[in-house]
Every structure is written in C-alpha cells, then in structure tokens.
Amino acid sequence: MQYAVTVLNGLALGAILFLIAVGLSLVFGIMDVLNLAHGAVYLVGAYVAVALIEGHASVAGFVAAVLVAALVGGLAGAALAGMSIPVRGHLDQALLTLGTALIITELISEFFGNEVRSVAPPPGLDASVGLFGQAYPAYRLALVVVGVVVAVGLHLLLERTRIGATLRATVADRQMVEAMGIRTRRLVISVFAAGAALAAVGGVLAGPVLGAQPGLDDTVLLLALVVVVIGGLGSVRGALLGAVLVGQVQALGVALLPDQASFLLFAAMAAVLLLRPAGLLPARGPAHA
C-alpha cells in the first residue's frame, strides 16, 4: 500500500499547486502577462504563516493567517496588475514581474533570515489517521478537500455567474469584449488580485508540508509553470488537471527516483508539448500566441 500513500501525497501537492497555478493561468489568459512574481507572492503567504503562527498553533491563528495572507496577496496582486497594465511587450512585462519578485524575496530574507522555517498544522488536523493500515497525516487529507472545494467553487463562479461569463469571454477575445463596451481594466485587476490571493493562501496552507525558506518561490513557480504548460493556458479545468498530473509525477518521482525526479517532470512536459502543444485543456476560443 506504499503506492496509495504516494498517490495521496501527490494529490495533496496537486491541491496546493492548483491554488497557485490557477491564478497564474487566468492572469495569463486574461491579460497575456506571465507573472514571474507569482512564486514570490506564494512566499509572502508562507512567511505570513511563519510570522503569525510559528510555534503557537491554534485554529484561530491559522484562520487568521489564511485571511491575512489573502488580504496581503490580493493587495500585492492588485498592485502588480496596476504596474503591468501600462507596460507593453512580453519582455518588459517579464522583467517587471521578475524585478518585483527579486525585491519581495530579498525583503523577506532581510526580515526573516535564510533558515528553513516551519509551521505546524492547526490543532485537530495535526494527528494521523489510519489509512490502508498505515498512519497518514490528517492535514494532507484536508489539503485535498480544500483543493476540491476551491476547484468546485471556481468552476461555479466561472460557469454560472455573470462575472464568470465576462471573464471567459475576455480570455477568449479581449478586443471583442472591450468593443462591446465592457471595461476590462477592473476585471483584469480583480483577476490578478484574486489569483495572487489564492497563491498567498496556498503559501499558508502549504506551510505545514513545505515550510518556508528563500528559494522555495522558484521551486513553486517552476511547478506552477509546468502545471500551466501541461494543463493549457487560461483555463481552470486545465490548471486542475495539470496540478493533479504534476502532483502525481512529482510524488512518484520523489518516491522512486529521488535523484532524477526533475527528469520525470521534464519528460512529462516535453510529452505534452509534443502531442498537444496548446496543453491538455486549453481555454476555448482563439488560441494565444
């Protein structure tokens, strides 16, 4: 039953990756910007958890950390959106978000140092449950549940509401939506902010599993990128499928070939690019460059 544990680990990682990648993917879909500061925003969330609940775990503290991270992440996202909108050209946008990422991570290591910090799961979820005759951390199961809840919520928001319809239309054809007189600026900022808030919340939620340390932002950004490339740009379903797949590949790789786990991830990405260059479930509508 070793394999079942690996699958569960992969699902827990997939849930975190989904929270992070969905923002990256939607921001890309809606305004064609690759937000390279997305990993840094995740790291901000992780350190919010460190600052608020390191050493004294309580349910209230954990909830507070999630809320604060969402707020800080949302503000950071809105600020990033405001900075990126006037900047034209992929290269300049990439440099802008890259520079912001550098500034954020440098400030974090200035305040928190370079040591690995860890966060305890909230009381009640810090135990293990018996599963397939083995003890499995309850917190990871909870992560899977959170991932499912967020995915279903986002799906309903996108498919059943007016905002969702506008958003999908904007991803498909921004000029057309603008021509119809809908102001996309506020929508773009909201999506950017929401995506960043989700990434920061992901940082808090991943704290008990991945901890917090400088450099984690790059790793997380990389995994999120692979998720988006595999899943297809601009779509929630794509991000979900990609996150589950990458979670599995990564967990399997770490379990079987700890030395070469990255090879496996690369092979998965290469295979998808070769067979489905637009990703497995890209956004509907005109393809993006």
Place this chain on the structure above:
Amino acid sequence: MSPADTNAADTNAADTNAADTNRADTNAADMKAASMRTVMAVPSVVRGRAGRLLVPLAVVVVLAALPLVLGAYPITLASRVLAFALLVVSVDILTGVTGLPTLGQVAYFGAGAYTAALVGIHWTSNAAVQLLAGVLVATALALATGAIVVRTKGIVFLMVTLAVGELTHQVAASWTAVGGTNGLAGIPPISVLPGGPALTLSGFVYWWVLAVFVVVFLLVARAMRAPFGRTLRGIRDNEPRLRALGQRTYSAKLAAYGLAGAVAGAAGTLWTAQARFVSPTDLGFDVAAFALLSVVIGGAGSLWGPCLGAALVILVRDEVSDYVDGRGPLLLGIVFVAGVYLLPRVRAVLGRLRAREKGFP
C-alpha cells in the same frame, strides 16, 4: 476573347516590354549614380570602415592589457564578466535577434560548466579539450530540448525555457553524481598547450577566457550579418510572412537554438576555467534573470550592447553589493523595475537623436 481584346493584350505586352527596358535603364542609371556617390564619398567610407575596425580592435587591445595593470582580484572579476557576457550573447541570439525571449540558456551554460569540470577532474586539464567537450554536450542538449521548445513562441516560449532552465538546475542540485547541492570542487587549473604548464595565475586564465570570448563573439557577429542572421531577424519581425515566402522557419529556429546553446556551453566552460568550482547556484533562476536583464538594458539585437549590460550587472551584483550590505539582488530588482519604465523613454530620446543624425525621420 474578341480580336480587339487580343490586340489590346498584345499592346499591353509590348508596353510591358518597353516598361521593362525603361526600368532596366533607370536601374542602371541608379546604380551608376550610386557608384558615383560611393566614389565621391570615399574618404567617409574609409573612415567608416576603419572606424568599424579600429574601435573593436582598440577594445580588444585594452582588454588584453588589463592583466598588466590590474591585480589578481579585479582580473578574476574581469574573467567572470567575460564568461557571463558570452552567456548573455547566447540569450541575445534568441531574444534580441530571433525574438524568442528566453530564461533557459542557463541550462546549456550549466551543461558546459559541468562538462568542463568533469573533464578537468577525470580526464585532462587541457582547456581546449574542455571547451570542445562542453560545447558539444551543450549543443546536443540544446538541439534535443530545442526540437520541442522552438515549437512554441512568445510568452509560452519564455515559460517553457524557464522550466527547462529550472529543471536543469534541480537535476544538478539533486544528482549526486555531479555533487548535488555541493557542486564540483577541486577542479585542477587549466592548461592551454598540450602537456604545458597549469595556468595558476589569474592573468593567464583571463587571457584564455578573453581569447575564447573574442573568437566566439566574432563568429556570432559574422553569422548574424550573414543570410542566417537576416533570416532570424525575419522570424523576429514576422514569422508567418517568412513561411509564406517559402522559408521553413522551424529549422531556422532550431539552428538558432543550437547555436545559442553552443555559445552558452562555451561560456560555461569559461566559467569553470576561471572559478574552478561549479555548483547549482551557477545555473539558478537569478542567473537566467540577470542574463535577460543584461540583454534588455544593453539593447536587444545588438551584440556588444548586451555585453556592456553584462558587465554592469555583474559589477552591481558582485561589487556594489558589498557597499549596500550584501543587498545587490535587491538593488538589481529595483533596477529591473525602474528600467522597464525608464528605458523606453531613454530609447525614444536616443532614437530621435539618431534619426536626426541620419537626416530622415
């Protein structure tokens, strides 16, 4: 078709012929005028050509003379700048010339650096052998990954190359055969002549680095001014159009990717030669970001501009850093952000000045 129509068509054809001859005449006249202009403008042409040769020559001479005036530490720094500048040239081939923004050249830089290190530790200290091995491995890796990567473009290309670079970084960090996170230390100093003495002095190592840099730079500059470079600029400006003209752009992009990989590999071997130590941090995300930044601040598309950018970036990261309490990356982050907003304005002003100089808007 009525007889009248045929007649008209004939007259037309005749007209066409007449027009053709006419045009040929004007063309010849034009060319004559052009050659007249050339003859009359000889002094300025000579000045131009001489200038084009003189300035680079002077730069090389000054660079070659540096070890005679500078101490060991600044010379090591200069070696590092040159090795990094070559990596930046490889980024520029893709980003500036071909229009494919990349964050993945560190992968091939790392392949070159690690290959040179392994050859140095296990086989020979001969720098030329290390260079050759590093370039071969890097080119092979670039062609293998490029076959997939160049199918994408724009921001997706940036994304996929970032993933390639980061994954290579992680492979280097987790693969115990190449030292994992500790990297490879204890690389013996290079030697240039077969069986010759080991170059322990940083000045000699610098000369080797400079020689390789100059040769590779000239080869790249030559290729970018040849039909190959023109084809790459065509891809940058309007790839679908180039395909419509009958050019299979995939092979051209793959060739550019292979060339950029080879140059990055050469840069990697130089990095190893001067540092005698390689670790995964040498191919980290920030190195990729700094290389891309150097291209942008130096002016994407020109080859020497990004090299100046590279020098500036390394100086800020490694030297100015000490004055700001080890916060060089923070400073660079601010430079990134400021650059994005200020550079377009600077470029606009420069462009206007240049246009005025040439006399047309």
Place this chain on the structure above:
Amino acid sequence: MSDILRLDAVSLAYGRLTAVDKVSLSVPKGARHALIGPNGAGKSSLFSVVAGIRPPTSGRIEFDGADVTEVSEAGRAAGGLVRTYQHSSLFLGCTVLDNVRLAAERVHGRPLRPFRRRRRDAEVTERAHAHLASAGLPGRHGHLAGSLSHGERRQLEVAMVLACEPSLVLFDEPTAGMSAAETDRFAELVERLPEELSMVIVEHDLDVVFRLARQVTVLAAGSVIASGTPDEVRADEHVQRAYLGADSTDELFTEAS
C-alpha cells in the same frame, strides 16, 4: 495546356459547419483566374486551403502536377505557389532591401548560411534591387520597411512576391482598402506582370475582377455555382440569384462589398 493548379472535391469543415463543399477547379498555366462570391461564400476558407494554411477536411490539391495536399504552407511557397496578404505584412524592423532579400535568399541563396559569400550575396542583392525597381520602389532600399507609406508597402509586397519567383500567385483581396487611384495603379502593375505567371485572385471588387481576370469562378455557400469567362458569368442566372437574390445585374456590378 497542363494545369498549374487543380482542386479535386476539396472540402473544409469547422465542426459541423461546412465552409467549403467539394470544390473542384482547374487553373491552366498562365491563367488569370478570379474567385468571387458573396460574403460568407467560403472564399477565404478556400484561399487558406489552397495556400496551405489549413489542411482540407477532404479532397486533393494538385500544384504543377504534384499532389501538395499534405505539403505545408512554406513547402508550397518554396515550390512556387506564393500568396499575398490583404493587409501588407512586412518585416517592419528590417530595411526595404532586406525584406526583398529575405524572399530572394530562399530562391538563390542559402538562408541559413552563417557566413557571407561575396559573389552569392551580391547576386541576391542585385536580384532584390531589380525586383524593387520593377515594383516601382528604387532608391528606398536603405529605409526601414516600417517607415514606408501605405502605398509603398503594397509595392514592397509585390517586390517580395516577385522575388520568390513564383509560378502561381494567390492574391487575397489585393485592392481591399485601396483608393480608386491606388486600385488603378495596382491593376496596371498586375497587367504588366509576365504572361507565363499564373494568378488566382480572390476579390470583392468586381470592377477589378472583370478587368484582370479571363476566367471567373463564383462561389456561394461553399460550392461552385458558376464558372466561365467574365461575360458568361455576368449573364448567369444562378450568379445573379446567389449574389443579390435579385434579378438586376446592374446592382451586382456596382456593389463592391
């Protein structure tokens, strides 16, 4: 005379929508063939299938006696089947000369050669200059393509197409957005092109069509409804009905869009 282009029951469907429905067409060498039809008739879809931008859902395309159904756009262009663009599509960051050289290089040079060869390069440059001259653009070769006027850009387009040394040119609504004078100049330019060059013109402006074309094929709802000389097509009942649903031929030939 053998055919330069032959379509055999070519169809293109987007999902359930059939844009091109079993179109068969023969274009003999040296033809001036126009493809017309009301909006939504499938002209653009057929154009993209012939140019190789989209593969047909079914059917067979023969170019100069060879089956090119599976050949890419670049492959067809390299074989001499070259398209033009409705809106000029240039290499704006390159000089005018380089724009033409990019086309001439493919035919007479080695576009991937990483070093210069004096004689080869001079030959390519000379040809480029000649094509610029025949398109009426001598003396502008040093300027950036981005600094040209609208009319000059169209002329540069023509020079680039000529530099490909095509055997068949596909014109995609060449006079769209042109003034009457520009249209006239363009028609003159086309009329002066060598006789052996075959042309297929997809066009809205029927005046231009009837001036330049010797054969006209009319598409409606994805199918060929008439084919013949301009006079035959003009007189065809089906064409009148498809175009306007009216019985007045006058309207057909005055309305441009």
